[in-house]
Amino acid sequence: xxxxxxxxxxxxxxxxxxxxxxxxxxxxxxxxxxxxxxxxxxxxxxxxxxxxxxxxxxxxxxxxxxxxxxxxxxxxxxxxxxxxxxxxxxxxxxxxxxxxxxxxxxxxxxxxxxxxxxxxxxx
Numbered sequence: 030x031x032x033x034x035x036x037x038x039x040x041x042x043x044x045x046x047x048x049x050x051x052x053x054x055x056x057x058x059x060x061x062x063x064x065x066x067x068x069x070x071x072x073x074x075x076x077x078x079x080x081x082x083x084x085x086x087x088x089x090x091x092x093x094x095x096x097x098x099x100x101x102x103x104x105x106x107x108x109x110x111x112x113x114x115x116x117x118x119x120x121x122x123x124x125x126x127x128x129x130x131x132x133x134x135x136x137x138x139x140x141x142x143x144x145x146x147x148x149x150x151x152x
Contacts, residue, residue, distance in 0.1 A: 038065045038080055044136060051138035054083055062086050062129045062140060066097060069113070069145040074101055086126035090119050097144060111145045
């Protein structure tokens with residue numbers, strides 16, 4: 030039996046729908062950042078129940094990462110969780126606003142992040 034590939038958020042929502050969603054969220058909550066968080070294929074961690082987040086832009090990345098750890102039922106202090114934007118490992122002390130400005134998707138405006146339980150790209 031062949032394993033069915035899980036569709037990414039981009040694959041399951043067309044560009045117009047994604048752009049509209051970001052525009053609506055930013056109009057209603059200008060201080061918030063729209064983020065999509067998905068599991069890297071092959072990662073042994075569970076899939077998040079929801080992948081879409083609206084997060085205060087003043088948060089440090091580490092605060093958001095700890096939220097993801099909680100949602101994955103991982104211990105904040107002892108569990109390792111790597112989070113990437115593309116192939117870039119995120120700086121935990123950076124403000125989300127700076128990360129968003131640098132890495133948001135130029136087409137739809139979401140910040141796309143991936144997580145893994147190991148250093149996937151060989152850093």
